[in-house]
Amino acid sequence: MEEKKFAIVATKGTLDWAYPPFILASTASALGYETEIFFTFYGLQLLKKDMDLKVSPLGNPGMPMPMGMDKWFPTIFTALPGMEAMMTSMMKKKMASKGVASLEELRELCQEAEVKLIACQMTVDLFDMDPTSFVDGVEFAGAARFFEFAGESDICMYI
Amino acid sequence: MADFDQELDASGLNCPLPILRAKKTLTGMESGKVLRIVATDPGSVKDFEAFSKQTGNELLESGEEGGKFTFLIKKS
Numbered sequence: 247m248e249e250k251k252f253a254i255v256a257t258k259g260t261l262d263w264a265y266p267p268f269i270l271a272s273t274a275s276a277l278g279y280e281t282e283i284f285f286t287f288y289g290l291q292l293l294k295k296d297m298d299l300k301v302s303p304l305g306n307p308g309m310p311m312p313m314g315m316d317k318w319f320p321t322i323f324t325a326l327p328g329m330e331a332m333m334t335s336m337m338k339k340k341m342a343s344k345g346v347a348s349l350e351e352l353r354e355l356c357q358e359a360e361v362k363l364i365a366c367q368m369t370v371d372l373f374d375m376d377p378t379s380f381v382d383g384v385e386f387a388g389a390a391r392f393f394e395f396a397g398e399s400d401i402c403m404y405i
Numbered sequence: 406m407a408d409f410d411q412e413l414d415a416s417g418l419n420c421p422l423p424i425l426r427a428k429k430t431l432t433g434m435e436s437g438k439v440l441r442i443v444a445t446d447p448g449s450v451k452d453f454e455a456f457s458k459q460t461g462n463e464l465l466e467s468g469e470e471g472g473k474f475t476f477l478i479k480k481s
C-alpha cells in the first residue's frame with residue numbers, strides 16, 4: 247500500500263496555535279503518513295531555534311482564564327502591560343502540569359519522524375528573517391513547492 | 406492480563422505523547438512481540454483503537470485497572 251500523505255499550511259505564531267500543526271504532524275507520522283508542513287507568515291516563528299512564543303487573552307473571548315476572569319474581567323484590561331507575559335507563563339505551567347508536551351519536544355518528534363518542514367521564502371525575505379535562526383533541516387521554497395506535495399495529499403489543512 | 410514482551414509507562418502523559426512513545430517503542434521491537442502500555446489519559450482508549458486500525462499492529466487487549474488504562478499491542 248502506498249503511503250498516505252498529509253499536508254499542512256501553518257500560518258500562526260502564538261503559543262496556543264503552534265500546537266495543532268506539530269501535534270497533527272507527529273501523530274500522522276506515527277500512523278504512517280508522509281507529512282509536510284509549509285510555514286508562512288507568522289507560522290515561521292515555529293521554526294526558530296528559540297521559539298519563545300506567547301499567548302494573549304486580548305481579543306480572545308474564548309480563552310479560559312484563572313478565577314473565572316474570562317467571565318467578569320473587563321476586556322480592556324487584557325490589554326494592560328504584563329498581561330501577555332502573565333497568561334503565557336500560566337499557560338505553560340498548566341500545560342506542564344497536565345502532561346502536555348512542550349512545543350520544542352513535539353517539534354523534535356516531528357523532525358525525528360522525518361516530517362518535512364518548509365519555510366516560505368517570500369515571508370523570510372519580507373520580514374528580513376535570519377535563516378540561521380531556524381532549526382536545522384528546514385527547506386526554503388515557495389507556493390508551487392507546496393502544491394507539488396499538497397496536490398497528491400490525502401489530507402490537506404490550513405492552520 | 407496476558408503475557409507481554411516489553412512495557413511502556415505513559416502515565417501522566419497527554420495526547421499525542423502516549424501514541425508517539427508507543428510507536429517509537431514498537432519500531433524497536435520484532436514482529437509478533439507484544440507491548441504493554443500503561444496510560445492515564447482517558448483519550449488514549451479511543452486513540453489506541455484508532456492507532457491499531459491504521460497501523461495494523463493488533464490491539465489484543467484493552468482494560469482499566471485502578472484509574473489506569475492498559476493496552477496490549479502486538480507488533481505487526
